[in-house]
Amino acid sequence: MDTAALYRAVWRWHFYAGLIILPVLVWMAATGALYLYKPEIERAVYGPWTERQYTGDPIPLGEMAESVGLQAKGRVTRIARPADDTASWQMTVERADGERRTVFVDPALGLVMGNIPEGGVMKTVKELHSLIITGPVGNALVEIVAGWTILLCLTGFYLWWPRAGQKALALRGKPTGRLFWRDFHASTGAIAGAVILFLAVTGMPWSGFWGKQLQGAVSATGMGRPAAPGPAPWEHRDHHASAELPWSMQATPAPHGHGEGHIGPDQIAAIAAAHRIGPGWTMVMPSAPGAPWLVTDASPRTADTRVLYVDAASGKVLQDASWANFGGGAKAIEWGIAVHQGEQYGEPNRLVMLAGCIAILLLAASAPILWWKRRFAAPPPARDPARTRGVAAIMLALGALFPLTGATMLAALSGEWLWNKRRKRSHFAT
Structure with a gap:
């Protein structure tokens, strides 16, 4: 078996996957890390509005909703009562023009302490994270990036896997040399790769195309949710x-x-x-x-x-x-x-997800340095065409699970084929 040819073929896929998705992946890691700290950010931004000013039992809900509607000039459509008795309640108020506002309420008096656009700053962060703020195209891009991230992790694990006599984790050489950055990139990916892969896979249900298909299948078959009478x-x-x-x-x-x-x-x-x-x-x-x-x-x-x-x-x-x-x-x-979302297992869960986001940023920072150390050259193609085709077939099989990602894989392969064909014609012409 020509392991060198196989390694090169996998390396090229890893390289191009990173090249394609790096900017969006950095964006998602940064906004995702922010969203992990939603409660803390909301307290920092909205300050005293998030805490009750008066002690005492809440007034009746009907009276509270009517009072809040009058103060906020609209109709209350949603009430959120926190588990923490010291925290303010949040209500959604819909106004006559259709605008929705999130209102912070002291339940002891039904007093509106402040109001913001529905969801406030963290809704904006969430929409930026999913790129839904840019419409269907942006949301489709997130799905494509998540699929490529899965490919990036799997190929990265293969490239990192210790061969005979190699250490699993190492940091050799000096920061001025390519070896240092290769080890840094590989070791970071090896340590955090499973978390990054988990984030990519579990983020897929939110995606516009694949997520809706999955949700529709779960809903239609009744295999996972309670039936609605x-x-x-x-x-x-x-x-x-x-x-x-x-x-x-x-x-x-x-x-x-x-x-x-x-x-x-x-x-x-x-x-x-x-x-x-x-x-x-x-x-x-x-x-x-x-x-x-x-x-x-x-x-x-x-x-x-x-x-x-x-x-x-x-x-x-x-x-x-x-x-x-x-x-x-x-x-x-x-x-x-x-x-x-870092919620299931409390603070340890949140810290692990945060570590995954930080690792993505570190990998994204070290990848361009590695490329620059190679003088912006792509990995050389494998000399064994059979290995190249075999790896491509495996990647496309993975792409079939995530159709939007698979379509971009086909586009990338077609682009490389056309480029090579044009280059050969130019070579023969000279």
């Missing part, structure tokens, strides 16, 4: 409400109620308490006639997941879904998302 038409779904749901339930129709009613937020809170959903919940008001109330447990741990749908006319619980109702597939996806 009496589904409402799709146009009755509140997309702002679906954002509060676990990922695997966001594509499923909501249970359908029996018309408009006079059940208010106080009754809904009492029903939630009777179903053992304590402080730390989010309540979403009905968005249309026949739509139900929605209450979700805001706990970051997947095992504490609760989703409660309540009929707006009768107060009947239409659906009470807990973690036990999810199948193995949905549980795996939800668990991956929670770990990806």
Whole structure:
């Protein structure tokens, strides 16, 4: 077996994968690291608005929602009660022109302490991370980058794997030499590669194309989420409400109620308490006639997941879904998302994900230095065409799992083929 030819073929794929995705990968690592510290950043930005100013029990929810609506000049559509009694509550207010604002409320008086565009600065960070802020093209780009990152990790592991007499981790030479940077790049990737690979794989469910296909499959087969009794038409779904749901339930129709009613937020809170959903919940008001109330447990741990749908006319619980109702597939996806966001296992989880983001930045910084040390030359092609074709076939098989990434792989191979063909013609012409 010509191992040198195989090594070169894998090296070229690793090199071009990094070249293609490096800027976007750096962007995602930086914004992802910021989003891990959402609570701390919000406290730093919004200061005293995030804490209660007055002690005492909360006033009735109906009274609070009415007061907040008058103060914020709109209609309350969502109430988030934190588990921490010292923290302010957050409500979403929709104004007559359709604008949505996030309002910080002291529940003891129903006093609005401040309001910001819906979601505030961290919603912007999240949209920057997913590039959804740029529209479908940007979101597709994130999916492509995630797929290439998986390829980058797998080829990187192969290139790093210690051969006879080599150390697994080393840092040889001086910073002025190429050997130092090659060891730095390889050792960093070896240490953090599994975390980076995990981030890429678990980020895929959010993607615009592949993620929707996966979500649709989970929803259509019923293999992972609780079935909704009496589904409402799709146009009755509140997309702002679906954002509060676990990922695997966001594509499923909501249970359908029996018309408009006079059940208010106080009754809904009492029903939630009777179903053992304590402080730390989010309540979403009905968005249309026949739509139900929605209450979700805001706990970051997947095992504490609760989703409660309540009929707006009768107060009947239409659906009470807990973690036990999810199948193995949905549980795996939800668990991956929670770990990806650094929430599942507390601070150690967050630090490991942060380390993955920092490692991406270090790898991205060392890669151009390595390229510069090679005088911006690409890795030489393998002399064995069979090895080149074999590695390409493996890469395309991986690309078939993630179609948008696979399409860019085909484009890259086509571009290289055309370039080589043109170069050969130029050689023969001279």
